[in-house]
Amino acid sequence: MDIVTGVDIGGSHISCAQVDLAKKEIVPDTLCRKAVNSKEQADVVIGQWCECIQESQSKAGVSGTQLGIAIPAPFDYDEGVCLIKNQDKFDLLYNVNIKTQLAERLGIERCDIAMQNDASCFMLGEMIVGAGKDFEYALGVTLGTGLGSASAKGMNIQDASLWNTPFRDSIAEEYISNRWFLNSYFERSGLRFPGVKELAKHAETDSTARDLFIEFGDSLGQFIEIAMEQVNYNPQVIILGGNIAKSNHLFLDATQTYLSNKQIELPIKIAELGELSAIYGAAGLWKNLNFSGNSLPQL
Known part of the structure; x- marks a missing residue:
């Protein structure tokens, strides 16, 4: 699959875009950003995430794509379980299996979702094409x-x-x-x-x-x-x-x-790429990307 949905989830927002792994670029006009109240019930927060993801996919004319997600720690990234508590965000998502919830709502398999720390994804994007490239x-x-x-x-x-x-x-x-x-x-x-x-x-x-x-x-x-x-x-x-x-x-x-x-x-x-750094890094969880001769390895 050439198109991967790169997702950056923060305590107050979600940003996502479609990344073309063959062309090694974000698909034009697919960036979607929405404010999220991270203190809401889990169903509400996850529903807002899904709306943004689906809106971005719709702009590219795709659906059911693989997801690369950058999300804050503490988090069990392999299993997809949120471990965040007492941080003034996502308290009601504690111990919720985010992978399972997203897969069910988006009609994809759990194995189609890769997750990693948001800071790591941000850093990866910046090291390759941003402020850290030198x-x-x-x-x-x-x-x-x-x-x-x-x-x-x-x-x-x-x-x-x-x-x-x-x-x-x-x-x-x-x-x-x-x-x-x-x-x-x-x-x-x-x-x-x-x-x-x-x-x-x-x-x-x-x-x-x-x-x-x-x-x-x-x-x-x-x-x-x-x-x-x-x-x-x-x-x-x-x-x-x-x-x-x-x-x-x-x-x-x-x-x-x-x-x-x-x-x-x-x-x-x-950081030079803004919110795009984490989106590039998250999408890169699925495939080595090559930007200006640099390799973007799987985390």
Whole structure:
């Protein structure tokens, strides 16, 4: 089968597109993105995923394609069982067999669904055609509803799974995520914002919001310092992805200042492919793809 549906599932959205494995490109006009309330009942969330997948397939005139899915950890990717709990997302999907549910609703076999960590899929796409293409060793960090991380040694991509790394009085994800921003701003101002994107716009005129981004940048620098001690190689570059990374102009200087003060000098690059990196990586679970002479191996 030449056409594979590449799917990127996050805590607040699903993005998918049809990837032509023969032409090694996304089928034009098949990108579909929908907001998802990850706190809804499992049937509702999975139903929203299926609607997006089917809409994308319909745009390409295909159905019943194999799926490559990038989805956050913790997750039993082989069996397809969600193990996420107490992360402010997908609590009602805990212990649900996502592979079985999707297969039944989409009319395909379980064996037609491949799943892998979203950070790993993101990293794979970026290492081949994105921000990491000129580097051999890299550390990827995704900043969004949760905190993702992946290590790259050439085309060998592994989930670094550093989201629950001990950090200050809790774990890293409690300080480096959407909810930290929104909860912290509410505590300091009494105002609620729907997301970090809106808060970033507000930071143009609000010193409280600006200070939060600087504080976040400092926390990110501290996390990167810890992460580099956890992985067993020396990355040549840090690659930042996820929705919060789009507001890097508000926090990246603080991150680089923290690392410089710790004598850690290496480039920090923002992901170049956006949501397409995870979609390419997810689709690549099914077949080696060749982009600009590089091999995209099965994870």
